[in-house]
Amino acid sequence: MDSLTEENYIKSIYALSLATGEVFVSELAKKLNIKQPSVNSMMKRLATKKVVAYAPYKGIRLTEKGKKEALSIIRRHRLAELFLVKVMELGWEEVHDIAEQLEHVDSKRFYSRMDEMLHFPKFDPHGEPIPDSNGKIYTQKRTSLSDLAEGLTATIAAVGEDEKSFLDHLNAKGLQIGDAVTLKKREPFDGSVTLQHKSKKEILLTHQVAERIWVEVTFTRS
Amino acid sequence: MDSLTEENYIKSIYALSLATGEVFVSELAKKLNIKQPSVNSMMKRLATKKVVAYAPYKGIRLTEKGKKEALSIIRRHRLAELFLVKVMELGWEEVHDIAEQLEHVDSKRFYSRMDEMLHFPKFDPHGEPIPDSNGKIYTQKRTSLSDLAEGLTATIAAVGEDEKSFLDHLNAKGLQIGDAVTLKKREPFDGSVTLQHKSKKEILLTHQVAERIWVEVTFTRS
DNA sequence: TTAAAAAGTTAGACTATTCTAACAAATTAA
DNA sequence: TTAATTTGTTAGAATAGTCTAACTTTTTAA
Numbered sequence: 001m002d003s004l005t006e007e008n009y010i011k012s013i014y015a016l017s018l019a020t021g022e023v024f025v026s027e028l029a030k031k032l033n034i035k036q037p038s039v040n041s042m043m044k045r046l047a048t049k050k051v052v053a054y055a056p057y058k059g060i061r062l063t064e065k066g067k068k069e070a071l072s073i074i075r076r077h078r079l080a081e082l083f084l085v086k087v088m089e090l091g092w093e094e095v096h097d098i099a100e101q102l103e104h105v106d107s108k109r110f111y112s113r114m115d116e117m118l119h120f121p122k123f124d125p126h127g128e129p130i131p132d133s134n135g136k137i138y139t140q141k142r143t144s145l146s147d148l149a150e151g152l153t154a155t156i157a158a159v160g161e162d163e164k165s166f167l168d169h170l171n172a173k174g175l176q177i178g179d180a181v182t183l184k185k186r187e188p189f190d191g192s193v194t195l196q197h198k199s200k201k202e203i204l205l206t207h208q209v210a211e212r213i214w215v216e217v218t219f220t221r222s
Numbered sequence: 223m224d225s226l227t228e229e230n231y232i233k234s235i236y237a238l239s240l241a242t243g244e245v246f247v248s249e250l251a252k253k254l255n256i257k258q259p260s261v262n263s264m265m266k267r268l269a270t271k272k273v274v275a276y277a278p279y280k281g282i283r284l285t286e287k288g289k290k291e292a293l294s295i296i297r298r299h300r301l302a303e304l305f306l307v308k309v310m311e312l313g314w315e316e317v318h319d320i321a322e323q324l325e326h327v328d329s330k331r332f333y334s335r336m337d338e339m340l341h342f343p344k345f346d347p348h349g350e351p352i353p354d355s356n357g358k359i360y361t362q363k364r365t366s367l368s369d370l371a372e373g374l375t376a377t378i379a380a381v382g383e384d385e386k387s388f389l390d391h392l393n394a395k396g397l398q399i400g401d402a403v404t405l406k407k408r409e410p411f412d413g414s415v416t417l418q419h420k421s422k423k424e425i426l427l428t429h430q431v432a433e434r435i436w437v438e439v440t441f442t443r444s
Numbered sequence: 445t446t447a448a449a450a451a452g453t454t455a456g457a458c459t460a461t462t463c464t465a466a467c468a469a470a471t472t473a474a
Numbered sequence: 475t476t477a478a479t480t481t482g483t484t485a486g487a488a489t490a491g492t493c494t495a496a497c498t499t500t501t502t503a504a
Binding site: 445446447448449450451452453454455456457458459460461462463464465466467468469470471472473474 | 475476477478479480481482483484485486487488489490491492493494495496497498499500501502503504
């Protein structure tokens with residue numbers, strides 16, 4: 001097991017190395033508000049633990065093991081944020097610091113219950129993906145249904161709102177997460193969209209509803 | 223601010239010194255699974271911080287400041303337990319270890335929201351009192367309504383269940399927290415009780431309901 | 445009432461984190 | 475391409491918590 005401190009290092013390394021695959025001691029030190037020599041010795045420790053690959057004067061990279069751990073922490077953080085907002089009705093602005101603490105709670109049950117209560121969300125309301133319990137991230141490109149081009153077919157991946165009334169509305173329309181829909185027509189006037197659904201029925205959604213639905217394009221026009 | 227470790231010491235000192243007002247190094251060491259010399263040096267530190275009063279070879283006592291801190295930790299722990307059970311629907315047996323971690327979360331909002339969501343509970347379902355945010359504990363002697371002697375008048379202080387259906391039932395009977403009731407008669411056969419209510423009406427409750435209502439005796443027969 | 449037993453204390457050591465000071469390597473810019 | 479700048483590393487120290495070994499006080503009980 002990693003200490004709370006180690007977890008924070010791992011999380012930051014993941015975030016900072018996302019783009020290029022590596023981070024430098026100086027960047028990490030700045031991000032964590034810690035002096036370079038401290039980062040340096042922590043890297044030696046994490047290297048011993050096989051969490052990072054680290055050679056002196058070279059960049060820091062997470063190993064597979066390290067990535068897995070990072071994703072697990074990120075999952076806990078994002079689930080916690082979503083939980084605090086959706087279930088506890090706290091404001092987005094006040095939620096980050098609390099999630100920063102909750103992410104270190106060691107209890108599978110605690111997180112699996114959150115997951116259940118939130119209906120296994122794939123994204124947090126910022127649109128950031130929540131890794132699943134195997135560390136798998138939904139990487140497919142998502143678009144809001146309100147931006148999908150006419151004629152394209154896409155799968156409903158997630159909804160931006162988890163409120164019962166919204167879900168009820170989708171239900172009433174016969175839509176569910178996982179359903180494939182084809183965008184038949186978008187009204188230029190009000191942005192409402194007409195969908196072709198697997199049920200063969202045509203479904204009309206207002207712009208307000210469409211923009212809260214995230215889809216993944218599965219087929220393009222050939 | 224106290225460290226997580228210090229908070230754990232304070233909580234244990236409070237619990238162990240409740241009866242006599244003091245704890246001994248050996249007891250504390252056993253409770254925390256820590257060796258005596260470690261406890262000894264921590265006591266020196268907490269004494270410097272004015273959290274405990276401690277003289278070598280004498281017992282350990284919390285100062286007023288220390289008691290306040292202990293009550294705040296206990297409040298957080300009990301709120302968290304209740305929250306995990308009532309809101310997150312986890313089982314009582316699996317909740318303690320998680321609450322043990324949540325109690326150290328530093329966020330007033332987090333706890334005040336729990337408090338609100340739980341309707342400002344005065345007791346956890348074990349019947350243990352939850353200190354309020356000023357550290358005040360509801361010390362009055364409580365009895366279950368199912369144990370109240372015939373003829374006594376008492377005030378409804380809390381209910382052991384927070385489920386909507388239970389609260390609805392009480393509502394339908396015209397009972398609310400804070401109401402004074404006099405126990406008119408208890409049926410020996412099924413334990414159901416007849417109450418005299420301030421509304422002048424007589425109310426009949428089954429044993430099942432009565433045992434979930436906590437009351438404080440306000441008047442005794444003279 | 446004195447000798448075990450129990451309880452408490454000191455001293456010294458070790459790990460996890462962090463820091464400052466001083467030096468070394470790599471990069472950048474003139 | 476060398477000198478300045480940036481980046482990284484080592485060495486040594488500090489704090490929080492804990493431990494073991496070796497006493498010292500108190501208590502308990504014969």
